[in-house]
Amino acid sequence: MKLWPRSLLWRTFLLVALLMLLSVAAWFAIFRSYEREPRARQLAQTLVSVANLTRVALISARPEARFEVLRELSDREGIRIYPAEADDRIEPLPDNVFLQRVKELVQQAMGPQARLTLEREGEEALFVSFRIDDSADGEYWLVLPRERMERVWPLSWIGWGAAALLLSLAGAWLIVFRITRPLKQLEHAANKVGAGETPPHLPEDGPTEIATVSRAFNQMSADLAQLDQDRALILAGISHDVRTPLTRLRMGIEMAADAAMRDGMIADVEEMDKTIGQFLDFARTEGGEAACDTDLAALLAELAVQYRRRGFNVTTTELPAPAFALIRPQTLRRAITNLVDNALRYAGSASPIELTLTQAGKMTVIDVCDHGPGIPPEAVERMKRPFTRLEAARSNTVGAGLGLAIVERIARAHGGRLDLLPRPAGGLIARITLIAP
Numbered sequence: 001m002k003l004w005p006r007s008l009l010w011r012t013f014l015l016v017a018l019l020m021l022l023s024v025a026a027w028f029a030i031f032r033s034y035e036r037e038p039r040a041r042q043l044a045q046t047l048v049s050v051a052n053l054t055r056v057a058l059i060s061a062r063p064e065a066r067f068e069v070l071r072e073l074s075d076r077e078g079i080r081i082y083p084a085e086a087d088d089r090i091e092p093l094p095d096n097v098f099l100q101r102v103k104e105l106v107q108q109a110m111g112p113q114a115r116l117t118l119e120r121e122g123e124e125a126l127f128v129s130f131r132i133d134d135s136a137d138g139e140y141w142l143v144l145p146r147e148r149m150e151r152v153w154p155l156s157w158i159g160w161g162a163a164a165l166l167l168s169l170a171g172a173w174l175i176v177f178r179i180t181r182p183l184k185q186l187e188h189a190a191n192k193v194g195a196g197e198t199p200p201h202l203p204e205d206g207p208t209e210i211a212t213v214s215r216a217f218n219q220m221s222a223d224l225a226q227l228d229q230d231r232a233l234i235l236a237g238i239s240h241d242v243r244t245p246l247t248r249l250r251m252g253i254e255m256a257a258d259a260a261m262r263d264g265m266i267a268d269v270e271e272m273d274k275t276i277g278q279f280l281d282f283a284r285t286e287g288g289e290a291a292c293d294t295d296l297a298a299l300l301a302e303l304a305v306q307y308r309r310r311g312f313n314v315t316t317t318e319l320p321a322p323a324f325a326l327i328r329p330q331t332l333r334r335a336i337t338n339l340v341d342n343a344l345r346y347a348g349s350a351s352p353i354e355l356t357l358t359q360a361g362k363m364t365v366i367d368v369c370d371h372g373p374g375i376p377p378e379a380v381e382r383m384k385r386p387f388t389r390l391e392a393a394r395s396n397t398v399g400a401g402l403g404l405a406i407v408e409r410i411a412r413a414h415g416g417r418l419d420l421l422p423r424p425a426g427g428l429i430a431r432i433t434l435i436a437p
Contacts (some may be wrong), residue, residue, distance in 0.1 A: 021165075047106055081140050083141075099118075116129075128141070128144070129141055178206070190217075201218055296323045300357055313353065314353045317356050334406070341403065344370075347372030356369065415434065418433075
């Protein structure tokens with residue numbers, strides 16, 4: 001079944017084509033069945049008429065003129081006459097419905113003693129026996145070319161039949177294509193919705209069923225776009241309403257006398273601010289940013305330098321120069337930053353983090369490698385979901401559990417994916433795979 005196509009267009013077309021071919025074959029079989037009897041009667045009538053005319057010609061001719069009569073029949077009509085012998089070697093007729101029917105009709109007209117064969121004494125032709133009189137030596141063989149019984153198929157019939165079949169197949173393909181084209185458009189639009197994008201408006205024409213589905217999808221897409229706008233607006237309002245008192249609270253905390261308490265409270269405020277930022281990043285993965293050709297090698301090198309300035313051991317290896325790709329640079333930067341922050345949080349701030357970049361054709365792979373405890377294979381897919389953490393309890397942990405979900409959405413928005421792979425030397429490889437359109 002690997003040769004069987006997976007697309008609805010070709011599956012339906014092949015099924016329709018197969019049904020048409022079977023229909024043509026069935027009609028051809030019906031035609032042969034109904035055409036066999038008239039053709040058998042026509043051939044039998046020809047054989048009987050030639051035998052009777054030859055018999056009359058021989059009887060009517062003078063004995064000395066019979067040889068001239070036979071030669072005239074042979075020259076003009078291709079008819080030969082042989083005397084039948086008792087020891088003639090003849091082959092029985094093949095087990096063919098058409099020939100058996102011809103034999104039956106000939107014997108009905110000329111008597112049961114008439115014989116019919118296609119080979120006598122090694123010679124292949126159409127042989128029919130007949131009698132001039134009732135004497136033992138009165139039986140003769142009438143010999144006709146085998147072409148007299150063969151069906152002739154004009155080449156024009158084959159050409160017209162092939163043309164009709166090709167036109168039918170072309171019409172079937174056009175009909176199936178008109179049905180599956182809206183489904184293909186619907187598939188592309190659904191992929192855009194899955195990637196967090198707003199698809200273009202689908203045409204609402206064509207058959208009633210297709211138009212109804214397109215209309216429902218357009219309504220759903222519009223509702224999702226409106227819902228996304230409302231969500232972004234609500235989160236923006238929450239950000240403004242929450243961060244303003246947080247700023248005032250931090251200013252008040254910095255005036256506290258106890259340094260240890262002040263540092264702890266400032267850290268809590270910064271973590272709250274960071275959590276709010278993650279909510280906003282998850283709500284607007286793209287942020288309206290336009291895609292442009294960006295040197296990914298330079299982007300990774302810049303990020304590594306920024307982390308090293310903050311005292312973290314983040315290095316880059318295997319960076320081709322330059323390595324351009326069509327991306328949203330700030331959005332992708334946010335995804336890589338989330339992966340590096342996760343690696344530092346779970347592997348330890350002193351643990352080395354490696355950033356690698358490889359390109360092969362239209363595929364670009366960015367790896368963030370750490371030496372932490374890693375993620376169990378059975379928990380990988382669960383960790384990509386929003387508000388999911390590896391710890392069994394959320395106490396004494398930081399973050400909202402949105403980091404990997406944000407990276408997953410950004411990767412999908414770029415036509416790629418996020419993979420969490422175990423590192424052979426221990427640790428985790430967070431891999432972003434981008435596929436150019």
